[in-house]
Amino acid sequence: EAGVTQFPSHSVIEKGQTVTLRCDPISGHDNLYWYRRVMGKEIKFLLHFVKESKQDESGMPNNRFLAERTGGTYSTLKVQPAELEDSGVYFCASSRQVRTSGRGGPRETQYFGPGTRLLVL
Amino acid sequence: KQEVTQIPAALSVPEGENLVLNCSFTDSAIYNLQWFRQDPGKGLTSLLLIQSSQREQTSGRLNASLDKSSGRSTLYIAASQPGDSATYLCAVSTSGTYKYIFGTGTRLKVLA
Numbered sequence: 226e227a228g229v230t231q232f233p234s235h236s237v238i239e240k241g242q243t244v245t246l247r248c249d250p251i252s253g254h255d256n257l258y259w260y261r262r263v264m265g266k267e268i269k270f271l272l273h274f275v276k277e278s279k280q281d282e283s284g285m286p287n288n289r290f291l292a293e294r295t296g297g298t299y300s301t302l303k304v305q306p307a308e309l310e311d312s313g314v315y316f317c318a319s320s321r322q323v324r325t326s327g328r329g330g331p332r333e334t335q336y337f338g339p340g341t342r343l344l345v346l
Numbered sequence: 347k348q349e350v351t352q353i354p355a356a357l358s359v360p361e362g363e364n365l366v367l368n369c370s371f372t373d374s375a376i377y378n379l380q381w382f383r384q385d386p387g388k389g390l391t392s393l394l395l396i397q398s399s400q401r402e403q404t405s406g407r408l409n410a411s412l413d414k415s416s417g418r419s420t421l422y423i424a425a426s427q428p429g430d431s432a433t434y435l436c437a438v439s440t441s442g443t444y445k446y447i448f449g450t451g452t453r454l455k456v457l458a
Contacts, residue, residue, distance in 0.1 A: 229389075256444060267350075268390075268435070270445040281443055316389065320444070333378055333439070335446060337390035 227251065229338035231317050237344045243305040246341045248317030250299070256320040257300050258335060259292060260284075263313035271315075274300060307345045314340040348373040348440050352449035359426055360457050367421040367452045369436030374414045377439045380446065381410050381421050383432040390435065393421070426456045 230249045238244050250257045259271040271290070272282040276297035285292070289308070294300040304311055318335040349372045359365055369379070377398050382390040394403045394410040396419065402411040409422040423430060433453045437446035 258445065260446075260448075267450045268437075268446075268448040270447070273444055281445060284445070318390075333444070334392055334395045335380065335437075336392060337382070339389035 229317055229319050229336050231315075231338040231341050233341060234339065235342045235344075237346065238307055239346050240309055241306045243303065244307055244343060246302045246304075246315050246317075246343070248300045248302070248338060250317070250319030251321075251336055254319035254321050254336075255297070256333075256335075257294060258318040258320075259300070259302055260316045260318065260337075261313050262316070263310070268316065271302075304343075307343075309345050312343055312345045314342050316340045348376075348438065348447045350436060350438055350447050350449040352434075352436055352452050354452060355450065356453040356455075358455045358457065361426060361428060363426050363456075364422070364424050365426055365454075367423070367434050367436075367454070369419040369421070369449055371417045371419075371438050371447075373440055374417050375441040376414065377441070379410075379412055379419050379436065379438045381408075381419075382435040382437065384435060384451070385432050393434075423454075426454075428456045428458045431455045 232247045236244050255276050257274040260268050262268045270284040273280045274294045277294050291303045317338045320333050320335045351370045353368045380395045381393040384390050396403050396412045407424040412419045433451045435451045436449045
């Protein structure tokens, strides 16, 4: 079974440009998450999709960030226009179970991709 | 607001030593706690997931415990090896949400 994949692995852009990151979750995983780590800080949640619907986007920093998951398969995260403080590592994760009983379970294990390292100059 | 703290921030031990990594969280209403390792320049590898109803999980030389009432989890690594050198991250998901709140990690170096 293929793991979570992300593209590109690295991106260097200038301030004001647009960048689009892509994530392909593990096949059959309805939950897809975006996280990021900026220099020296802990990994922080950005948003959560259940299939094609945004379940929680409380971590999105501002309206320069747009995430989509058309068809409930792969997801894209677009940053437009990019600012210097957007530099960091963007991780995507996926998990299988959609919680129905109100209690967590092992199928909620989140599997992370290798990340996209974004540098805004 | 959930906050996750990991102590120590860095740890260097000789090969063969047993060691304990600590994770504490402020809100005991968690669903899951997951331990990850991250190698330099790589993604996160899931090590163990503990459900809120469980006290511990084991995988090989790794054992993770959970004490919700005190807001703590420990990751025990037995007979450490140089290949265990990595950053270890603790993350919790809390009530009403799937998102993980991460600690800042413990950088482990096991010396040959």
